[in-house]
Amino acid sequence: MATSDEFKESLRAQADIVRIIGDYVKLRKAGAQNYTGLCPFHGEKTPSFSVHATRQFYHCFGCGVSGDVFSFVQKIENITFPEAIRLIAQKLGVPLPKTAYASPMEAKDARLRGALLDIHDRACEFFQQSLQRPEGARAREYLAERGLDAQTIKLFRIGFAPDSGFLIKDRLKGEFSEEILRQSGLFAWKERDVDTRASEPKAPGLEPMYSKFRNRVIFPICNDQGRIIAFTGRTLATDEKAGPKYLNSPETAIYSKSRVLFNLHLAKEAVKALNYVILVEGQMDCISLYAAGYHNVIASSGTAFTDLQAKLLARYTRQIVVNFDPDAAGARATERTLGLLVEEDFEIRVLTLEPGFDPDLYIRRKGKPAYEEALKKAPLYFDYLIEQARTQFPVRSGQGKVQAVNFLLPHIQRVTSAIVRDSLAQEIAQRLGIDSAVLRQELKHVSTTRSSSTVKATAEAQANHAERILIRALASAGQVLGGEGRVSSREGVDEEFDPARQALYAFEAEPLHEGLATESLINTFLMAGPGVTDPMSLPLSEGDRSLLARLLFQEEEPLTPESLEAAVHALRRIRLRRQLEQVQRELQRPGRESSEVQALVNEKLRLKRALMDPGLSDPAVEF
16 A cells, blocks of 8 residues: 555554553653663563653663654554554544555455455354244253353454355355455365266366355454454364364465454453453363453464564553363463463462363352452462472472473573573472572573673763764754744844754764764764654664663653853864863874974864863863
């Protein structure tokens, strides 16, 4: 989708980056214009992700990622730039201009995705209507047996797929082409071979389509924006031809099961408000808990939990209670899921129910108070795993202790903090009855190196106050200045103060930045020239980008002609001092001709006189 520059800039001006990012990251105010939170793009426990409300950009001082509202949505949703524009426009209720696509392929993909979303809406309406018809009586009985009332059924848009394989096709074929219907994931068909025995041989091709979902209770699957993208069908048949108990839509252009969490669209506000989430396996588990009042519950839909799902969940919280089925398969799934969550720095508790009870059955049989009590007693994830190790291996024997340690070591490796790993080693040693020194030695043999993007702050530490002021001035082009930004000149004539233009003029007139820690950053501004409205988009090194972000996030005095003049004088004084030091070193070199010595002495006197300039020696401008 090729969107006009005018529309993009208009949308950028309307999009409050704090509000948009706040839908994904829990932000806290950290100054007049700054907000901080845990970075959604890498695991961390201490917030290093910052958003600037006035300049409308974000930067993570942990992993170095930065950008504007468009790049954030594009990155976190894993979508294209045009799709990010469309999504932001939808969030703001801004109508999109007439769409023009950059290529025929882009236009085709956009039309396909839009049509598939429409098909799933229409199919859901069909399934909901079928549930209310006479043929949906058994499905209604099943849902009543599972304790679901009409309000819950309506909220989750639960429906019924009739036993016929063609009714839904007949409903949809008037609105959508056969090609689109075949790509929807709702239908199946058989490949047709050439029949050489027939009097009129049929050419290879496709047999007529029929519905994949037949005689099943239908549960819609939504993306985190609430759009239906797939379905799960629970069979009502009991004969050998019933097929799998649960049948899921295949992956399509709008559905990738590794990127979706069931019920996240309904749960995300409660998750953010409560700052923790309950993760279950099955959709009925999720629906039952939600109906019981646990609105912060989501499900992995019975599929293996993925790192993409963990990253998606981390947008909303990093505190989680994992409540998978207590059978052997559930225990293995719990361990796999815990491993992924540990790597993403989640604070994890594991809720294990009595044997024979999944969350749905437990809440229906024992009630909410019993589940609430179990929830309160859910142990921390490593306490859970240690008990798993003690249960699976005879830790009284040396061999059993080795097996238990080998079971736990991969989980310890995933912990990002060395301090936490050491604490866990002590806890495990005590619980398993082994020497903690031996366990630490065992840990040393296992690689615990972790890749983390750390940004060096050397330039920032060395940058003096004058450099900071002038860099802020260079980055101020296009920024709306407040009352402090408009001042009267000393001649008494009111004129608009342009700090970026004044700073550029100072550096172009004299290379005051040469040899400074910020030289490369200032050079980038000089090469870009005037009119840099988005300084974070400049081609900067990782260190320079981090330094610039830190300077822009700092709450300092407003830019004025006086503060810029003082900064220029301070850098000029620094430059003169360096030149004087260089001349003094040259004078100390032996073997110079008398004429060279005299020239150096004259230069030394000139530099000293320059340093005695009242403007440079004013204590108020010592930076």
